[in-house]
Amino acid sequence: MINSEIHLKDVSLRFRIYHDKSVTLKERFVGFFKKAAEHEAPSEFWALDNINLKINHGDRIGIVGHNGAGKSTLLKTICKIYEPTNGSIEIKGKIAPLLEIGAGFHPEVSGRQNIYLNGAILGYPKSVMKDIEQDVITFTQLENFIDMPVKYYSTGMYMKLAFAIATAVNPDILILDELFAGGDAEFIHRAKERMLRFVDQSSILVFVSHQPDLIRSLCKRVIWIDHGKVIMDGETEKVLSAYLGNLN
Numbered sequence: 001m002i003n004s005e006i007h008l009k010d011v012s013l014r015f016r017i018y019h020d021k022s023v024t025l026k027e028r029f030v031g032f033f034k035k036a037a038e039h040e041a042p043s044e045f046w047a048l049d050n051i052n053l054k055i056n057h058g059d060r061i062g063i064v065g066h067n068g069a070g071k072s073t074l075l076k077t078i079c080k081i082y083e084p085t086n087g088s089i090e091i092k093g094k095i096a097p098l099l100e101i102g103a104g105f106h107p108e109v110s111g112r113q114n115i116y117l118n119g120a121i122l123g124y125p126k127s128v129m130k131d132i133e134q135d136v137i138t139f140t141q142l143e144n145f146i147d148m149p150v151k152y153y154s155t156g157m158y159m160k161l162a163f164a165i166a167t168a169v170n171p172d173i174l175i176l177d178e179l180f181a182g183g184d185a186e187f188i189h190r191a192k193e194r195m196l197r198f199v200d201q202s203s204i205l206v207f208v209s210h211q212p213d214l215i216r217s218l219c220k221r222v223i224w225i226d227h228g229k230v231i232m233d234g235e236t237e238k239v240l241s242a243y244l245g246n247l248n
Contacts, residue, residue, distance in 0.1 A: 004093030062219035093172025107151035
């Protein structure tokens with residue numbers, strides 16, 4: 001396994017916000033006669049603002065912040081879903097992103113077929129997925145549902161299947177976004193054990209969560225983000241204490 005690494009240099013990401021709301025046909029007709037200057041111009045919103053981070057091989061990173069702080073946006077930028085407006089991102093290693101439960105699943109086909117579909121999305125050959133198919137099914141405990149179309153799955157079933165697929169073949173970098181929100185206690189316990197085995201192999205874990213105890217158990221370092229900026233970056237308990245104290 002290579003020495004995985006993530007390096008963000010002066011990364012900023014700008015979104016445009018369009019203020020024209022949906023209108024009725026009558027309002028649209030009347031609006032046709034308005035001057036173009038009367039229409040409100042889009043405003044700009046900096047979702048990430050000059051982020052500089054170095055994440056090294058073996059790091060277990062927890063990311064905290066209020067809703068809308070930029071946590072998920074940061075993960076999506078690292079995963080190249082968003083292209084930074086400014087700055088650069090250098091990545092060494094293969095990323096397995098788990099950002100949205102069921103993203104990449106085809107609702108009309110079975111859980112078993114989606115194992116191979118998701119594996120292909122993650123870049124794994126069919127032969128590799130065949131080798132790990134039973135491990136995924138066993139871990140998820142979905143034996144009775146694995147040949148059912150996933151459109152009938154609950155959120156928890158989606159979560160289990162997505163997590164098992166992403167962690168069946170150890171990637172260099174595992175990116176998780178609030179994966180365990182709504183998960184049952186027994187699944188969370190087994191998932192934590194699986195993740196600890198993964199990070200013990202010195203790969204990178206980057207994990208967004210609103211659950212302090214989960215971050216304490218998984219992460220050695222925490223990054224606090226607010227309004228797209230890094231407020232604090234350091235040892236888990238020190239950063240968590242400052243962040244939680246700020247909420248009170």
